[in-house]
Amino acid sequence: MSLVRVTDLSVEFGDLRAVDGLSFGLARGAALALVGESGSGKSTVASALLGLHRGTGARVGGSIEVAGTDVQQASEDELRRLRGAKAAMVFQDPLSSLDPYYAIGDQIAEVYRVHTRVSRRAARARAVDVLDRVGIPDAVRRSRSRPHEFSGGMRQRALIAMALACEPDLLIADEPTTALDVTVQAQILDLLHTLREETGMGLLLVTHDVGVAAESVDEVLVMRHGRSVEHGPVADVLSAPAQTYTRELLAAVPRVDARRIAAKAGEETAAAVPAVSVVEDAGAASAVSATENAEGVPDGPPEATGHVVLEATGLRREFGRGKRTFAAVDDVSLTIRRGETLGVVGESGSGKTTLGRMLVGLLEPTAGEVRYDGHARVGVHPAVQMVFQDPVSSLNPRRSVGESIADPLRARGEKDEQRIRGRVTELLERVGLEGAHYDRYPHEFSGGQRQRVGIARALAADPRVIVCDEPVSALDVTTQAQVVALLGELQRELGLVLVFVAHDLAVVRQVSDRVAVMRRGRIVESGPADEVYDNPQDPYTKQLLAAVPSLDPQVAARRRAARRELAAA
Template identity: 45%
Template sequence: MSNFAETVVPNADVEPVLSVRDLKTSFLTSKGWVEIVKGISFDIGPRETLAVVGESGSGKSVTALSIMRLLDPEMSRVDGSVKLAGRELLKLSPGEMRNIRGRQMGMIFQEAMTSLNPLQTVGQQIAEVLSIHGLYSGQAALKEAERLLDRVRIPGAASRLKDYPHSLSGGMRQRVMIAMALACKPKLLIADEPTTALDVTIQAQILQLIKQLQQEEGMGVLFITHDMGVVAEVADRTVVMLQGKAVEADSTEVIFERAENPYTRALIAAVPKLGQGSQKGPQHFPILDRKTGTIVTGRERPDTVRHDAEPVLRVKDLTKRFDIPGGLFSGPSGRVHAVEKVSFDLRAGETLSLVGESGCGKSTTGRAIMRLIEPQSGEVSIEGTDIRALDKERMRDMRRHIQMIFQDPYASLNPRINIGEAIAEPFLTHKLGTRQQAREKAMDLLERVGLSPDMASRFPAQFSGGQRQRICIARALSLEPKVIVADESVSALDVSIKAQVVNLMMDLQEQFGLSYLFISHDMAVVERISHQVAVMYLGEIVEKGPVAAVFGNPQHPYTKRLMAAVPVPDPARRKQLRPVSNDEVKSPIRPVDYVPPQRDYREISPGHIVQAWGDDWKV
C-alpha cells in the first residue's frame, strides 16, 4: 500500500465531505521548524467514519487541529490541501474560518471538563453556539438547547439546562460536548479521543450515540483514537499513523483481517479481548518486537500464588463515608457511602482486581487500605498486623510493606528532581542504607523495569507516559513491598504501552512474589492480569471469585452490564446498534440516618459468590 491518497478514497461517485491531500504540519522550536505531520491524505464521505489511529505522538491529534485551523499561526505551519465540500480551508481568512467551525465542522475533544466553561450553565453554552452562528437567540436558543440535550439522551433535559459542568458525570459532560458539536448540524464531526477517559459502559453509550446521530444527520466522522477495539466498533475505513506518517490505510475489515505493517499488527494484537483469559492464571499480552517486526506472545507463566500461606492482606467490613456539609450551624446534610463493608483476602503472589465504574468506591477502597484516608470502621491487616491500630510513626514503617502506584505518573513525580533521586528517596527516607546503596538500588530497579540506568539523571518531563509509569513502579519497588495497590495504573496509556506495562507487572510479580490490588474499570485487562476479581457497585462488592469463574459465568446484572460494554474488536459488528443501557451509576449519597440493609450472598461455585439483587435491576 504505497499510495495512501488512493487507498483511502471512499467512493469516486460521491463527493467527499472532507478531502485532505498531502497535509504537512510543522512547529517552530528552538532548533527551527520540525515537521510533525508528514504528508497524509484521505477522503471522508457522507455517513462515513474514518478512524485515524496511532499511539501518543504519532501526529493524529495534530492532524485534526490542522484541519480545524486551531493551531497557533505564529508557532505552526500547515501545508497541503484541506477541502470541506470542495471549499479549500487553508486559504480562508480567520474570520471566514470561524464561520466554518461549529457551523459546518464540529469537534469533540478528549476532556470535556477542560472544554466547557465552568462559570456558565450547559444550557447557556449550547445556546451561545446557536446565537453566534445566527440560528436562534434568546429563549428560542434555550429551547433548542433543551431539544439537543434530549437528542443526546440526557434524561430530564429541561432541568439539566441549568446545571453547571461540575455537577455532571463524565459521560454526561461528553454528551453535552456532542450536543454543542451537533448544534448547527455540521457536515463533518471530528472526535478526538472522545471516550479515552470514560468508563467502559459510558464509552459504549457514547460510541452508540455517535453512530446513531451520524446516520440521522448524514455526517462524515473523523474519529481519532489509539484503541483498535474502538476502531472496530465505529470505523468504515482506517488510517494507521506512526511518527507523523500514514503507514497503512484500507477498509477496517481488511486492516483487521490481513494488516501488512507490523506496527498495525501490534496495535491489533495488543487489544485485550474478553474470553482470552486463561484457566491457568494471568497471561502476557502480545507485543511488537520492533527490531524484528514480529509479535511476541510471551511464555507460559508459572503459578505465583502461595495457596498454602496465610493472606498477606486481609480486609474485613471496611467502611468509609464522607459527610456532606449542611448549613453554617447545622450538622451534615447527608453522607456519601463510598465504601460499605468491603471484605477480601489477598495472598502472596496473587492479583486481586477491583472493577467497576467511576464512583463505585474502588479507588476509595485502595486509599483507605493505605490509610491515605481514614476509614470509619473495619479491619485491615498486613501479615497479621492491624494497620488501623498503628500510630503515625509505626504506620510510616508499615508502608514499607504496602506501596501504591497512581493513575497519573506525572502528578506522582516531583518535576524538580531527577528520576534517580525519585527512586532512591523512599529507600533513604526509611533509612535502609547509605546514599551509595540507594543509587545502586535505583540503577538496578531502572534496569528491571526496562529502562537504561544512564537515564537516572533525566527529569520526569523528558519521559513518555509509559516510561513515567515504569519509573513509578521502580520507586514503589525500592522498599521491597509485599503488596502494591495499583490504582488505574495503566488506564491512561496507549494500548501497546499498556500491554508492555502489564507484562512488566506480571514479570515483577514472578520475580519478587508481589501481591497486587489492581484497581481498574477495564474488564478485558482485568481478565488477563488477575487471579481473583471483585466487582464493586455503589461502594459494595456485588460479585467476587476466581477470574475464570466470574468471567466465564457472570451472575450479577451489573457484572453482565460491564462485560457487555467492552468493545469487541470485530469489524463485522460495526453496523450493529447494540442495546446499551443509558443509565448512569446511581448516587451513593444517603440521608444522615440511613442504615444500609443486610446483604445476602450465595456461592455459585468454590470461591465464587454473588450478592442477591432485587427486581429493580436491569442489564
C-alpha cells in the first residue's frame, strides 16, 4: 500500500504555475528525494502534501493522498489529525520554526498533547524521550533550554524530535541540512537514516544538494519549472542520468576530490592579482597565472612574490566576561599576498566568521593586530570589504538595492546623485544584474540575485581585498556555481584578493589556492589546497573530508557504516 500517491498535481500562485502535472508515489518505509534548483517547485510540493496551501489563495489541482487521507477533500479537522500524527514536516530554518520564548521541551510536549491528549507530565516525559532519541545529550536538562541556547545542528535535531513525537508514518524534510557544516550535516543524515530503519517511516527529502540525496534515499525525482524531468533509483539517476538537465545539475556539483582548474591569463593580469597565503608558508600559488598540463590541471603554482596587502599577527578575540569568557579566535596569523586565494574552512563555531570580521575591521581583536599595506589598521578600511552569508539580513528591506549599493559611495564623499546612480548601474551590470534593478527592493530578488547585490555593494568601495563569509551556503548548486564563477571573474579583472570563508569543503577546493583549516579558534592545518585535500595531516581535517557527501550511494553507505562503528566504539 502506498504511503503517498500524487497524481497530476498542479499549484498556481496568480499567473505563476509553480507545479505542473506532477505525479509520484512513495511506499511505506521508502525514501524519495525531490531535487532541483531554487524555484523548481520542490518545497511547494512538500507543502501541498500537508494541505498547507489551503487558505493562501493558491490554486491546487490534481489528487493528493497521504497516509490514507485525501488531502484535497479533507476537512480542517481531518487535516489537523494528518499533520503531526500521520505526517510531519521538518522545515529548512529551525530558528524561525521554533518559538524563541518557550523551552524546546515545552514546544515538543505541546505538539504531543494536541494529538494524544495526555497529561502534561506524560507529554514532558515524551519530549525528553524523543530529544534523547535524536541524540541531544543530557536531554532532561536541555529540554528546558530555549532555541537560542542550541547550536544550528541541535535545533535541527529538536525539530526532528518534534516531528517524531507522535510517531508519524511520513516525515517530510525540507532542506534539513542547508547551511549546516559537513560534520553536523552527516550526523543529521545518519539520524534520518537510522530513524527510518528503526520506525519504518517513509521519508520525503526536499533538497538542492545532490550529494545529500545520494546519502539518504532510495529514489530521486529531479524537478525543473514545476515538472518532473527524471525519476528513478538514486544509483541509476546519479550514475547514468538520461536527461540533459540532470547531467547539467550533476556537472554543477563541486567535487571535493577534483583539483582546481585554474584559468589562463596574460602576464599583465596575473601581475595585478593579489593573493592570500598563510604566514608559515609564503611561497604560494597564483590562480590566475598558473599553467595547466595536458589534463587541464595546474602543473604547479609559481612563487607568490607580491608585496603584503593585509597581515594578521597573533589575532585573539574573546567574548563574555569573567568565568564565561571564551576565545573564539586564538593566536591566528595570516599574511595576504599577491597571487592566490585563501579558503578558510571548519565547523560552525570554529572561529571562521570571527576571523573574517576582524580582517575587515568589524570586530576589534582582544590581542594581536591587523596591518594593511604595512600600517596598523584601526576600524574599517574601505580597501577591505565583506560579502556576508545572508544577503536578506544584510540588506535593508525598506531601501532599494540601488540605495544600499550607493552607501559606500556617499560615505567617501560623493555627492553628485547622477554620478552615484551611474556608478551603481555599472556595478549592477557588472555582477550580472540590470541597471533598471536600482529601484527594486531585496524581496523582489532570488537568493542568488541578492548575493550578487551584496557583491556589488562590496565593489562600490573599490576594494583590494574581499572577505566572503559563506557566500554560497544557502544557494542551489547551479546558482552556487554562477556566484563562484562571478567572484573568480571579478578577481581576475579587478585584481582582487579573496578570502573565502566556508564550511563546504568541495566549494572551497574549487576556488582556493591555499586552505587554512580552523578548529576551536586555531588554525590546525594549512597549505596548498591540493596538498591539504589529497594528503591531510591533522585528524580533524581527515574527519571533515570523511563527512563530505558522496555522489555514489554505495560509497555513502560505507561511510555511514564507518561513522556508526566509530560512534559505537
